[in-house]
Amino acid sequence: MSNLNEEASIKLLGKLTLLLPILEQNLSLQLEVKKIIDETLYDYEVQSKCTDLITSDIEEKATIYLACKKLEGLSLKTLDNYRLFLNKLDQFFTKPCSTIETMDLRMFLALMGKGKQATTVNGYITMLKGFFGWLQSEEYIFKNPAFKLKQTKVPRVILQPYKADNLEKLREACRTEKEKCLFEILDSTACRISELDNIKLEDINWQERSIKVFGKGSKERIVYFSTKAKLHMQEYISSRVGESEWLFISDKGMHQHIKVRALQLILSKIKKRSGVNERVHCHKFRRTRATILLNSGMRIEGVQGILGHTTPSTTQIYAQLSQENLRNEYRKLVM
Template sequence: MNCNEEFIIKAIGKLTIEFNFDWEQQRKVRDCLNYSMYNYEVHTLEKSLIKGDMHEKIFLYIKVKKLAGYSDSTLNHYNYTLGKLATFLNKPVSTVTTNDLRMFLILNSEGKKPSTINSIIFYIKAFFAWLESEDLIPRNPARKLEVNKVPKRLRKALTVEELEKLRIACKDNRERALVEFLFATGCRVSEVVDCNIEDLNLNDNSLRVIGKGDKERVVCFGDKTKVYLNKYLEERNKDNDPALFVSQKFPYNRLSRRGIELIIHKIAERAGFNKSVYPHLLRHTMATLGLQNGANLVTIQHLLGHTDPATTQIYAENSLENIKHEYKQHMNC
């Protein structure tokens, strides 16, 4: 991007903030600026003497949150987003303004979903709130940032028939054990990645899981899952890896998040699904089918590892089959 283009983008961003331009108005302003600047060349002022301290503050923030038990995945998201912000601003954190942050969001929001933009805003707000609480800045410029309204969507769980199709499409015991394990335990894919064989208690069909925030909980699985886990583990004679699920090729390393996602995707393709099927969908399915079959909401909350009951309540509110069942039972007069 040359200086002319950078100037036009920043000018449009500033005008959009001041006058609330829509996309068509932004396009007209862009055309006018391009025409007016023909045969002119913009040059930036020398800023080599300006020293920003955001990168070192971000480094400290990440270390503090790591000590607080944040997962590596969460910390990576923080580091990536805040790193882009630091590079964009290149100024001391104490001088950052609300408009600086809005400009960054405008230039980094094009083509992104509202939920993705909200995540970026969340990371920025959390970082500057921490800076303020630590007395590292005089005021919090992110306080006025507003998140986008995201329309609520039903969590689309698999039906019993679809779940059975997925099971039938498994080509070996490893795949079947993985599908059964994801559904039966309702574990997050990151929790399955970290799971070791020694975490299993095959005597009472339970599993010790370390979830978000380094919190430990116990989840359960049925005899069907136990059968396929045993079959899979009996075939594991080529490795000594402690991981519960490993790759099929040498050096038989622990399956990664992406590896598990690819396996589920391939099984779904074989099963003939015309919609996206992913590991977290099996977690949704466990919760939804459990509630439909009469499981207690508090029990589902514990099994899923939700700290806030409101998160689990979404499954009860959005289960269409549950609504239909309750209506037939109590309101169909």
């Protein structure tokens, strides 16, 4: 079978898969349909009518790919990032996925990566490997052009937590109970900002000082808050007018669910009042709490559970032992 016959076979199968969802769910049926198409085309020689009219089929494949990723539990934010990236891939290429080669992808990366950091380009490579690896596993293509792409080695840099005095300046700069509530929860729970806006009152266990949160991929975990956070949370809730199922609500709407951006703006206002010069953002509270827990003697596995990380290696990027604690750990083992 010629390359064009094979390309026609794959495109026909792709069109039929979009038309008949049962094919997407049944791999053996897909293979059977492709076999029938190949047998039908065997006595024919497919020719390109005009090479200028060859168009990309990335959009239709990307639609199926994203649907599969959604079923796997990827967050909406991650799916949106994949969608934007695949749209750019579709705009770059004017030929089918089956004809894209490794050098083509390198040219695409050269354009996309211009002026970008190595970590960003590595993210592009990861998405390309994921997409074309899926195309190959689903037998839309027979050769994965992204397989040979190599990621750039990036030096591991451990980002610093908040300085103790700056943390206290930020605390003192909080004025409203809402600000104090947000600050103390960020400081004590090590939650992601995207986890805070989804907290409902029913998720809070006041006796155990714990909250059930839903992290990346809708993974559920329990985090714990301080006594100071508890007091400000209760004060904030009691100061609100009316009832709401959410912990954080909008000041403008009628007890509407607050958005992440609104929480970030609250922290921005606190920073302006505090006079703190270092960069202030929500994720840095996570890093600070992780470092404090590690330096207080909690094992890396415990910190990993608090942060909701899949592997300890991710946790190590967030937290670092102080030089004093390293010295004490060494002296425990070496006399």
